[in-house]
Amino acid sequence: MNDADLPLPPAGLEDALRAIGRERYHDRHPFHRLMRDGHLTRGQLQAWALNRFRYQSAIPRKDAALIARLDDPAMRQEWRRRLVDHDGEDGDEGGIARWLALTDALGLDREMVVTGEAALPATRFAVEAYVRFVAERPILEAIASSLTELFAPAIIRDRVAGMLANYPFVDPSALAYFDRRLSQAPRDSGFALRYVLEHARRADQQAAVLAALRFKCDVLWAQLDALHHAYVAPGHVPPGAFRPDGDGC
């Protein structure tokens, strides 16, 4: 598919979006495969969970930045569910709290996780690029950038099964975040996909939507690249970033 083939009918645009996932989603990244196959040390998993928290914890800011730009109350209401999912509401902790259950289970100091001080600079740069993208680009592109959630259930199932099978220090209660995402992600991506297929009709709009999804795949990929470089091979932890100890990482 190249831009000369645009515009596509909605089903063709959906195919093109899904093709981007097959080529660029981070389930293809070597670091994910090492995790799934049980080849990471506890220290490497700690580094992943610590850095990924920077991403998780920025998601509600990203979603609020979009809501802040929507004129339609129904759209704002729809998108508000994402804030509830991550930040929680009365009697139900949100996804961020569930992520901290994982970092606790991995033995990470909660203060270090929450302040993010020991996260890789490259993680912060990628995460903030995503928040900015959603805050500044046309609404259609901002919504399209969420479409990596189309591919989330598969990677989550892969990750959970791999972690439970291979890492004795991870138990199901530490993975509650992922269980919940298995139902939330399809609901959210379903809405976003319908919106995109309905509103991206012109060739330029479709090109922008495809570029937005590629951008978002880059954001996720760059985070695993930085982890891989710092903690797997060649293992160059940048100055000031988290250094695992005690397990040969």
Next chain:
Amino acid sequence: MNDADLPLPPAGLEDALRAIGRERYHDRHPFHRLMRDGHLTRGQLQAWALNRFRYQSAIPRKDAALIARLDDPAMRQEWRRRLVDHDGEDGDEGGIARWLALTDALGLDREMVVTGEAALPATRFAVEAYVRFVAERPILEAIASSLTELFAPAIIRDRVAGMLANYPFVDPSALAYFDRRLSQAPRDSGFALRYVLEHARRADQQAAVLAALRFKCDVLWAQLDALHHAYVAPGHVPPGAFRPDGDGC
């Protein structure tokens, strides 16, 4: 030095700033050492020049973002010299044009360099984080983030000598950018250092200034991390990024 020792007298603050350079400036990065010592292939040097262009070409946007926030005409005039240095003026090409002489000499397609399409996403994220920092943080921090130029002459001399000695396809005319920076950088960093030492007197201001310089070192370091990961070891070029060919890289 930790924040409990603040505030320092001006000479002590200067020492603390220079200590950050010794610990975190990217002359300590393995990729720089490989370059200097002649261990990079032509393809790896291409990848470096291509990605570094993203940084170089963003610098005038960063400087204009600062000028846009300065109320004092004399300060704006002082900082405007940086725009001239990079963008040029009648009869004198600027630093960006001189950088393109280097990418030309390395055999890179100019269109690919200028559009930046094949640069690493991590490069773009780091560069834009720097532009944002200068556009949004207090003026004192924005100016302090330029202080990596204190350390630039040493790395430039190192880089130029290493490139001329080790890479037969690089000649002095391709390195004109660096010759010019050897006089520009000390002038610019001298001004910025005097400003910072004069205005950062309280402990909180000094802590912010030191953090700004650490942040900027992170921006430079993350760029070399990404290059090293993609093109040296383990050599994981992310989807869509530049792939050298023909020299075993």
